[in-house]
Amino acid sequence: MLSRQFVRENTEEVRRALETKGVDVDLDRILEVDEEWRQLKAKGDDLRHQRNEVSSQIGELKQAGEEEKAQAAIEESQELKAELETVEERAEELEAELEAALLEIPNVPHPDAPVGEDESDNVEADRWGFEDRRELPDEVVPHYDLGEALDILDFERGAKVTGGGFYFAKGEGAQLEHALVQFMLETHREQGYTDVFPPIPVNSASMRGTGQFPKFVEDAYRIGGDNDEDYDDDDLWLLPTAEVPVTNMYRDEILLDDDLPIKHQAYSPNFRREAGEHGTETRGIVRVHQFNKVEMVNFVRPEESYDRLEGLLDEATSVLEALGLPYRVLEMCTGDMGFTQAKKYDVEVWAPGDDMEDGPEAGGRWLEVSSVSNFEDFQARRAGIQYRPEQHESAEYIHTLNGSGVAVPRVVVAILEYYQNDDGTVDVPEPLQPYMGCEVIEGHDAVGETAVGDGA
Incomplete structure (x- = not known):
């Protein structure tokens, strides 16, 4: 605030x-x-x-x-x-x-942030791997069709046991999700991150501390009831991102200058109600209500936060470069950057399986897999996180930053579509092969007599 x-x-x-x-x-x-x-x-x-x-x-x-x-x-x-x-x-x-x-006033955008109303005013700041992309099959099969053909994604049974927006990853599909998480965690450890495995439920004070509440209460999953102001005794919510518990680890605390910078990474399942647009946007696993993600959270001195923002962006994109996945970086305009951010980048991976209106030159579409943000002291004021530059000096509010490192399902989408072969198999990116124990995803026969649905 x-x-x-x-x-x-x-x-x-x-x-x-x-x-x-x-x-x-x-x-x-x-x-x-x-x-x-x-x-x-x-x-x-x-x-x-x-x-x-x-x-x-x-x-x-x-x-x-x-x-x-x-x-x-x-x-x-x-x-x-x-x-x-x-x-x-x-x-x-x-x-x-x-x-x-x-609490209702948004953060003030950095003076360098592009001014604009919506996503059409975002500015492309970088692009990697798109010009020299690999040769693709003549017709790239969308991940939702390919995932069902290989029987590694099961949408119908996910909807049966939970509801729309949930899915089963099976066999190599589940292995691929696990492999991505482990690869990301190992990558960020080498970048100086300390692992944190956070609680999955968070309380309202934590959601307020990082800016999810009160503005985005309707997008959250409350444990034990409807989303209203009459919270039950537990006052618990399923976390929408590991940013919430990891940032609030230090709520109402004064850190020491020697503690800084702090770089934490956390894997967690994440839960959000928003389901995206109709049609292709909601098919498959592009927009789901539960998804895995590795989150990087930084606590730094105010004078270092914008240098750290660029470093954080490099740390997020290094995952995609190692996997050989083409991506682009967007600098977000004021109208699309979000409530809490002072400056924000979105990292979007290229998925060639769907021809979207106004999409890339070669067809396909860009999928956001990471948002890299500097909140300056906006979250720190809400959460009461300070540091003391010197023992004799007054405490000051710290600067917080975070970035996804990265969102798993959409990277799965990109791998299934970008690395698929003419015979319907999918090459496993080299860095994931030690975790997967295989070089190619070949799939397996479906279980049961009933054919699985179309993933709508």
Whole structure:
């Protein structure tokens, strides 16, 4: 969140952030509440000072035998106390309103971030491996059809046991997901990351700390009930990304300068309600409600965060380069970067199995597999994460960053479509072969008499 002082002193900058990010917040009302709250706090301090002075006179007056004046002082003290209680009660009401309102204000974009309304205004910053891509079959089979033909993806049974947006990975399909996770974790360990295996349920305070709540509560899976404000006693949610528990590991703590930078990576299953668009977008495993991902979370000194952002981007894309998968990097415009980010890159892998409108020159489509973001101190303020530059200095808010390293299902999509052969088999990228124990995915015969559905 933004500090009250920042909002107060940089009103026009905040107003531009609201406009360019497309967020509707009554900033004038927030400023009015802040002004009234500050006036009441000042008045409360004044009343408290007056009451202390009057109270200190009571004993002196009684000692001097001036009972009538002492009684008058007692009555004045009681009146000041009553007035102070009224002022404090109103100040507390405004404090709660102000805190809730500040949670609705998005982060201010970095000055270098492209200004735009939606994804059409994002800027391509880099492209790798697309010009010298491998030779593909004349007709690339989409992953959802190929996965069912090989019997390594089972959509019908996933929907049967859970619901739409869930699937089974079977045989080499399951092996491929496991192999990708292990390969990513090993890659990031070599980049200096410490492994964290986080709790899967998270509480509301954690979701607020990283900015998922209150804005995105409808996208979250609550444990034990509907998504409403009347949370049950457990107050637990299935995590939408490992960013939430890993960032909140240090909530309400003061870190030491010697601790920094901190680089954590975490594998987790992730759960989100959003299902994407109709048609091809929801077929297969491009948009599902449960998916595996390795997340990289960084805690750094403020002056180092933008250099770290570029390093984090390199760490995420190194996974795709090692796998030989063509990708591009988009610098996100203000209207598409998200609520919490100051600057954000999206990394998109190329999947040639579907011809999408306005897609790449060679057909296929780009699939987002990583978002690499600098939040500056936005999350740290919400979560109360600080560090002390020197022992004698005041604590400051830290800068947090994260990036997916990367989302597994869409990389599976890219591998099945980019590395498929004319005979319907799929070559396993060389770095994954030690984890898979094979060089080619050949599939196996389906189980049962009933043919599996079309994965819609």
